[in-house]
Amino acid sequence: MAKTARPASEAGPRPGHELSNDRLLAMYRVMAFARAIDERCLSLQRQGRIGFYVPASGQEAAQIGCAAALTDDDWLFPAYRELGLALWRGVTFRTLMDQFLGTSADRLKGRQMPNHYGYRERNLVVASSPIGTQITHAVGAAMAMQRRRAPQVSATFFGDGATSSNDFHAGMNFAGVYRTPTIFFCQNNQWAISLPRERQTRSATLAQKAEAYGFPGVVVDGTDIHAVFDAVATARERAVAGEGPTLIEAQVYRFGPHSTSDDPHRYRSDADLAEWKRRDPILRLREELQNSGTLTETGESELQDAIRREISETIAAAEGAPPIDPATLFDDTFAQRTPRLEEERAEFERLVREGVIRP
Numbered sequence: 001m002a003k004t005a006r007p008a009s010e011a012g013p014r015p016g017h018e019l020s021n022d023r024l025l026a027m028y029r030v031m032a033f034a035r036a037i038d039e040r041c042l043s044l045q046r047q048g049r050i051g052f053y054v055p056a057s058g059q060e061a062a063q064i065g066c067a068a069a070l071t072d073d074d075w076l077f078p079a080y081r082e083l084g085l086a087l088w089r090g091v092t093f094r095t096l097m098d099q100f101l102g103t104s105a106d107r108l109k110g111r112q113m114p115n116h117y118g119y120r121e122r123n124l125v126v127a128s129s130p131i132g133t134q135i136t137h138a139v140g141a142a143m144a145m146q147r148r149r150a151p152q153v154s155a156t157f158f159g160d161g162a163t164s165s166n167d168f169h170a171g172m173n174f175a176g177v178y179r180t181p182t183i184f185f186c187q188n189n190q191w192a193i194s195l196p197r198e199r200q201t202r203s204a205t206l207a208q209k210a211e212a213y214g215f216p217g218v219v220v221d222g223t224d225i226h227a228v229f230d231a232v233a234t235a236r237e238r239a240v241a242g243e244g245p246t247l248i249e250a251q252v253y254r255f256g257p258h259s260t261s262d263d264p265h266r267y268r269s270d271a272d273l274a275e276w277k278r279r280d281p282i283l284r285l286r287e288e289l290q291n292s293g294t295l296t297e298t299g300e301s302e303l304q305d306a307i308r309r310e311i312s313e314t315i316a317a318a319e320g321a322p323p324i325d326p327a328t329l330f331d332d333t334f335a336q337r338t339p340r341l342e343e344e345r346a347e348f349e350r351l352v353r354e355g356v357i358r359p
């Protein structure tokens with residue numbers, strides 16, 4: 001049952017899954033924005049201006065190709081490395097910066113680890129840091145969609161390492177048994193921090209694990225946006241037609257460190273990285289758009305200038321915003337603060353006023 005997808009370049013996308021040049025350009029803009037955000041945020045962290053960051057460079061075509069094949073009603077259950085998804089869904093860089101900095105505008109009120117954002121209005125669930133836990137959540141949500149007969153799917157995003165987690169297997173089994181409208185989108189970026197893909201499993205592919213659970217698994221070149229879009233659009237059609245889940249393994253490479261707490265030079269070679277960089281998804285798409293006359297040299301440099309400006313202005317504005325009021329930590333556990341919480345809050349505010357606690 002597990003199928004290995006033919007590369008899109010050989011067979012081309014299935015009918016109805018072709019991407020127009022305008023659509024590709026829109027995707028390219030978001031990919032270029034994501035890459036530039038990544039580079040700036042890594043540098044902000046190195047300068048001590050944000051605390052933590054998880055880069056996604058190298059995975060832009062996988063993320064944006066996938067997001068573009070879904071509808072805004074579909075639910076997304078991400079891991080922590082899905083910048084492209086958030087941007088495609090319309091989450092602004094300002095919203096992300098407010099979360100990274102924990103400003104008073106942070107929608108998560110400074111309560112999440114930096115880089116673990118979500119956006120309720122866009123059906124983007126807060127990123128899971130415990131590996132794989134979002135997978136079972138996505139299957140549960142898909143079961144609800146199924147019961148409501150809603151023409152929706154839930155898509156969950158995880159890495160190669162997450163295929164070794166309990167939740168991956170529990171989620172896949174449940175989805176197979178109940179034929180839930182779930183898309184399991186695995187970005188195999190070849191590393192689970194310092195552990196290479198080969199030491200994660202003896203299976204030849206990650207996609208073939210779907211066979212054991214009774215539904216299709218496909219491998220796609222995650223640097224080829226056409227292949228990713230086609231695979232996800234096909235999986236979505238299956239899901240809404242009641243035919244059940246699909247596992248997609250998008251093969252990519254993590255260009256940067258695992259996170260700002262990691263030094264990849266300690267465990268991997270520059271030669272591998274250089275090899276994958278020749279297939280940089282952004283360069284691939286840029287070349288295609290330039291060859292088709294959709295993107296000119298001037299268009300590209302105007303785009304890069306606009307991106308740089310937007311990023312700088314957003315960082316300045318977010319850095320100028322006041323921090324979250326720490327007294328909000330007494331809110332939201334109960335609809336109304338209990339007398340005990342009121343007491344604790346008043347005490348906390350007194351200690352802050354007297355300088356005993358410096359938030």
Ligand SMILES: Cc1ncc(C[n+]2csc(CCOP(=O)(O)OP(=O)(O)O)c2C)c(N)n1
Pocket residue numbers: 081129130131158159160161162163189191192193254258
């Ligand atoms: C349950 C659990 N175990 C271990 C960790 C520590 N950890 C954080 S990221 C990571 C590797 C995950 O690799 P992968 O699933 O391939 O995703 P990637 O980071 O490559 O995108 C590990 C082991 C964790 N967060 N949660």
Ligand SMILES: [Mg+2]
Pocket residue numbers: 159160161187188189190191192193
């Ligand atoms: Mg990985």
